[in-house]
Amino acid sequence: MSKCSKCDADITFMSVLNSPNPLRLKCSNCKESIKIHSVTGGIAVAIIFALIGIVLYAFYGIEGFWLKVVLPVILVSEVGYFLLIKLGVVKISSN
């Protein structure tokens, strides 16, 4: 399910991390672009961005904000999004 449609390689965390667009990943094996299902992916991205916004707003202005809040929040979001793809909650468009 969460595999590249061209070469059948598993989608790796790096392909999520390296993608500027969360709805269009690139296979780390064959470089084929992997389209994320727009509905499930869109909902997941919207929820993740909302959570990021809430957390950043809640901690805004504390000492070491970027290092202690922004960086970990972004990393956790990337991991979370990757897991949603792995678990098949966020689906991959098959075309």
Ligand SMILES: [Zn+2]
């Ligand atoms: Zn591939």
